[in-house]
Amino acid sequence: METTLKALLAPHSGEMPAIGAPGREWLSYDGLRSLAEEVAASLHGMGIDASDRVAIVLPNGPEMATAFITVAQAATTAPLNPAYREDEYAFYLEDLKAKALLVEEGYDGPALAAANRLGMGVIRLSVPDGAASGHFTLASDLSGSAERAPAADDVALILHTSGTTSRPKIVPLLQSNIAASAQHIATSLALTPEDRCMNVMPLFHIHGLIAAVAATLSAGGSVWCAPGFDAMKFFGWMKEADPTWYTAVPTMHQAILTRAGRNADVIEKARLRFLRSSSASLPAQVMVQLQETFGAPVIEGYGMTEAAHQMASNPLPPRAQKPGAVGVEAGPKVRIAHEIENRLVEGTGEVVISGPNVTPGYEGNPEANAKNFFEAEGARWFRTGDQGAFDEDGYLHLTGRLKEIINRGGEKISPLEVDGVLLDHPEVAQVVTFALPHPKLGEEVAAAIVLKEGAEADEKSIRAFAAERMADFKVPRKVIIMDEIPKGATGKMQRIGLAEKLGLVEKA
Known part of the structure; x- marks a missing residue:
């Protein structure tokens, strides 16, 4: 298996389309690779190398997708939600120890105010007129010299867990974690260069970054990047993008279903091989309704940030997609552990995982690491915080978050x-x-x-x-x-x- 993002993109045919967007030309694989080289040269000229962290605040769309894929081949990426307030940005930028903030040319919002408050370097992204989807150039006042490119055990992506009550935890994901997860997803969905994903997921979140973008590119397929999710525009985009699949969270699927009736003609012409759902449990009724509406299997996946997204997935036909189940093991080993004691058990308990896609541990948080990781049966296990059990066919059924x-x-x-x-x-x-x-x-x-x-x-x-x-x-x-x-x-x-x-x- 490939162990870096750069190696993941290397084998794919140069002329094939990689990144698309509404009303724009496609960026080819050759175009994406040369963009990655330009970005690396720009960042090195700013004194940024593999160990430096670049926070990215960009709207959803092709530049956000390519900024993640290319910056991560030269430095550590930290995408942040464009909707945050200034104080939230100040917290995350400081917590991440980011060296620079990457924003659009002309951006003058709260992320910039926070970066200025912290005396942080700012990198501006601009899109030349008539550029292909996702093509951009970088400029900054930062200067220096650096040349170290990331290796498999360098951190490629840093995200915070969504803390419900406590302080959010920092999850570092290595180049090898992301490469492994992208390949796990591509394998479980049998992705090929013929496949095209229409991405409507936010690209500051693990689901969109890895399942939609990295997994598709690892298989040589193409990603058509919508500017976010909009149920009113979804079917118009589908007509233009001509995807073989899309991935979304259950609330998006439900919103799409409310508009499906008046878009029967688009659905009939679509070449969808499957639909994918992840990030929250898909109600069985919604899975059945989606299958009936689109005439395509619905593949529910089970993922989390600490696993670089996917852990289990419903298989493709001819195997069954079970409504109410999050599928079978799909990459890492998935087992059930005792909820308090550090041992594996049969029956219902806490879902645990072990594999090459799993984070090495939370950053600067030994207490959380001691609580969430343990050794048993010759492997290191991560506690997901979910309760569940396997059925007789090896499909995992979640009974809820333990909390x-x-x-x-x-x-x-x-x-x-x-x-x-x-x-x-x-x-x-x-x-x-x-x-x-x-x-x-x-x-x-x-x-x-x-x-x-x-x-x-x-x-x-x-x-x-x-x-x-x-x-x-x-x-x-x-x-x-x-x-x-x-x-x-x-x-x-x-x-x-x-x-x-x-x-x-x-x-x-």
Whole structure:
């Protein structure tokens, strides 16, 4: 297996398209490789080499994709969410010990203010007129000389975990971690140079960076980069991009389904080989609806930042895609461990992984490393924080995040199970079940719900529906009907802290 990003791109035919975008020419593999050489020369001339960290704040699109792929062949990349406020940028830039911030020419937003506050170097990216998708040039006041190119054990990408209550942890991913993960994904999806991914995922997040961009390029395929996700524009983009697949989070798939009816002609002409879902559990009902709508298999993958994304994946036909399962081992070894003791077990427990795609450990956080990594049976295991079990066919079924499991007076309730029951209600479009603090029981079950267009169900009828289908202690005591459920930066619905967000908890 290849162990660096540069080696990953090396073998592919020069004239083949690599990066595309709305209304732009394709950038070929030769164009991408020569861009990588230009970027390396520019960065070296700024005194930046393999061990230096470059924070990247760019809008979604082809330049963000190529900036990641090319900067990571010369330095360490740290993509950040373009929606952050100045104080958030100041925290992340300082925490990362970034040497420079990379932004668009003409950008004058909060990331720049934070970099100036910290006295940090700024690199400007500009796109020449008529340039192919993703082609750019770099300029900066920084100067110096450097020449060390990254090796397999250099850090290629740094991301922060989304801390729900505690300080976010720094996850360094090596060149070899990213190369391994890209190849695992390409293998599990049987990607070839004929494949084209339409990317609608944010490119400051592991899912889009590795599954959409790096995995496709590792197979010699092409990536068409949308400027973000927009359900209203999705089918117009699909017509222009002509993809063989796309990857998204469940909330995006649900938004796409609401507009599928009026775009039947685009769907009929599409050459989709499969659809992929990851980053949160895909409700079984949504998987079935997607398959029926697009006439293509839906491949649910299971990933996390610490694994450079993919850990398990539903296989392609002729093997089954099981609704409600996150698939079979797809790269690293996946096992079940005791939730407290450092040993592997049979049955239900904490999902653990071991493999070449797994981070060497959190940076500067020995306490988190001691808690999340352990040695057993000749391997080093990472605790995912998810609870699950394998079925008799080797498919992994998640029962929820250990931190999200609702503990109602000693009864443990999986929010995913309650979601699944409520989504069977004919008038319910979206659900997120969460813990509501309770003075006597500790936690009570609550659910936030978005109804289908024109539907008129109320709290009482939804609770009655649930009561007929599951044990009384699992039935939500509170059902909140909303126009929209609050989501995190990557489109995932956040269970932890939702009671506070919705104002259901009295402030102490």
